[in-house]
Amino acid sequence: MTHVFNTQPPGRVLVSAEGIGKSFPSTDGGGLRVLDGVNLTIREGEVVALLGRSGSGKSTLLRVLAGLIPPSHGDVRYRGVPLAEANPAVAMVFQSFALMPWLTVLENVELGLRASGVARAERTSRALAAIDAIGLDGFEAAYPRELSGGMAQRVGFARAFVQRPDLLLMDEPFSALDVLTGENLRGELMAVWGERELAGQSICIVTHSIEEAVQLADRVLVLGGSPGTIQAEIPIHIPRPRDKRSPTFEAAVDHLYALLTGRPPGSDGVSGQPPGPLTHPLPEATSGGLAGLIEIVVAHGGQTDLPDLADELSFDIDDLLPLVDAARMLGLLSVDGAQSFITDAGYAWHLAGIQESKTSFADLAVTRAPLVRTIVRALENSDTGALRADFFRDLLRRGFAEADAERQLTLAIDWGRYGELFDFDADTDEIVLSEVATGLSALLDPDSEESGS
Numbered sequence: 001m002t003h004v005f006n007t008q009p010p011g012r013v014l015v016s017a018e019g020i021g022k023s024f025p026s027t028d029g030g031g032l033r034v035l036d037g038v039n040l041t042i043r044e045g046e047v048v049a050l051l052g053r054s055g056s057g058k059s060t061l062l063r064v065l066a067g068l069i070p071p072s073h074g075d076v077r078y079r080g081v082p083l084a085e086a087n088p089a090v091a092m093v094f095q096s097f098a099l100m101p102w103l104t105v106l107e108n109v110e111l112g113l114r115a116s117g118v119a120r121a122e123r124t125s126r127a128l129a130a131i132d133a134i135g136l137d138g139f140e141a142a143y144p145r146e147l148s149g150g151m152a153q154r155v156g157f158a159r160a161f162v163q164r165p166d167l168l169l170m171d172e173p174f175s176a177l178d179v180l181t182g183e184n185l186r187g188e189l190m191a192v193w194g195e196r197e198l199a200g201q202s203i204c205i206v207t208h209s210i211e212e213a214v215q216l217a218d219r220v221l222v223l224g225g226s227p228g229t230i231q232a233e234i235p236i237h238i239p240r241p242r243d244k245r246s247p248t249f250e251a252a253v254d255h256l257y258a259l260l261t262g263r264p265p266g267s268d269g270v271s272g273q274p275p276g277p278l279t280h281p282l283p284e285a286t287s288g289g290l291a292g293l294i295e296i297v298v299a300h301g302g303q304t305d306l307p308d309l310a311d312e313l314s315f316d317i318d319d320l321l322p323l324v325d326a327a328r329m330l331g332l333l334s335v336d337g338a339q340s341f342i343t344d345a346g347y348a349w350h351l352a353g354i355q356e357s358k359t360s361f362a363d364l365a366v367t368r369a370p371l372v373r374t375i376v377r378a379l380e381n382s383d384t385g386a387l388r389a390d391f392f393r394d395l396l397r398r399g400f401a402e403a404d405a406e407r408q409l410t411l412a413i414d415w416g417r418y419g420e421l422f423d424f425d426a427d428t429d430e431i432v433l434s435e436v437a438t439g440l441s442a443l444l445d446p447d448s449e450e451s452g453s
């Protein structure tokens with residue numbers, strides 16, 4: 001396969017989205033706002049990455065751009081014309097491959113062409129060419145169950161290429177694959193795209209991997225906040241093929257890391273919003289995970305570069321950042337740009353014996369983790385020191401989708417149990433205050449809320 005890389009400057013606007021907002025109905029009957037005021041354009045011939053953490057609305061935005069779901073506000077235009085339904089000039093590649101198990105590779109690839117009425121001879125020759133281009137030659141008669149994940153995703157790509165789309169939309173296409181397979185397939189995708197014969201003219205890829213975004217994109221749009229907005233647009237002017245070890249590549253990765261941790265260099269501190277369980281959710285980190293992170297940072301001399309650490313641990317951003325966020329929420333780590341530093345409280349927690357470390361964790365959780373504080377306060381105000389978990393579920397459903405609300409409660413219970421603040425009785429579905437927590441009531445002084453961030 002010849003590796004001719006696309007070096008054309010971006011052309012005319014292909015897709016534009018203006019003022020996009022999207023809400024979903026929430027379980028309490030209100031609306032869950034997922035996107036707000038999103039503006040973006042995708043031009044002919046460019047690769048755009050939508051980078052953001054889990055839940056930032058990336059997949060939702062991609063589906064809106066494809067015309068698969070309507071926005072609640074704003075509009076999407078394709079070559080200047082408002083999009084009212086699924087855009088036929090767009091092809092999609094999904095993380096889950098989404099192949100038809102009862103069809104062969106060739107039939108799966110032909111499927112879209114058959115639906116759009118392409119004659120048999122043409123669809124077979126186009127499908128065979130696409131299969132060949134993505135390295136699946138010889139597997140035409142195989143069924144999806146006979147293929148490895150990497151091969152199955154090649155079918156996903158072939159099925160998209162064969163449509164000769166103007167725009168290829170990809171939703172985390174490599175994240176279900178092992179690291180090496182993902183790396184290979186990324187390289188091959190870019191080679192096929194460079195040839196321009198089969199691939200889409202433009203690519204928009206959703207990813208939560210910073211390295212993947214820098215590897216592939218001409219522009220990275222950083223999605224974040226709640227509801228999600230585009231928080232930064234970073235052009236990547238690194239010639240292709242890109243060398244991950246080059247200083248320019250590393251500098252771009254560090255810059256995006258700093259943006260995603262939400263702390264540009266020199267600005268670690270408390271956020272402006274008053275902390276509450278709905279505005280300051282608990283990051284996805286268990287007490288055990290936190291202890292592991294602090295241990296590793298101490299082993300690095302108390303300071304570490306986050307992208308290097310992620311690399312070392314073979315973590316991607318979704319694995320590492322919630323841990324870092326949780327450690328920062330509890331004041332165990334501070335973050336400046338892409339550097340993290342252990343704090344005095346972090347050292348103290350690390351060095352403490354088992355009981356002492358539980359007590360200091362309890363102090364930090366009650367003063368700095370809004371949901372834990374809310375639970376302790378509510379339990380203290382109940383006659384029996386116990387409340388049905390549904391009481392807190394109802395509160396959380398006002399700000400989160402069902403699964404996220406449950407996740408928040410599970411995390412709070414893990415943190416509360418570790419600090420011996422409260423316990424959860426699965427039989428009665430009750431959260432019960434512990435004696436330790438009763439002794440912490442002084443920390444629940446309203447003034448102490450300001451210390452949470």
Ligand SMILES: Nc1ncnc2c1ncn2[C@@H]1O[C@H](COP(=O)(O)OP(=O)(O)OP(=O)(O)O)[C@@H](O)[C@H]1O
Pocket residue numbers: 024025032034052053054055056057058059060061208401404
């Ligand atoms: N059809 C839906 N109904 C209700 N809520 C939804 C729906 N689709 C998405 N959401 C919610 O919207 C939020 C954003 O989801 P989305 O999948 O767009 O985020 P994401 O950034 O792609 O996350 P991930 O990387 O985890 O896939 C989540 O809280 C999700 O639960």
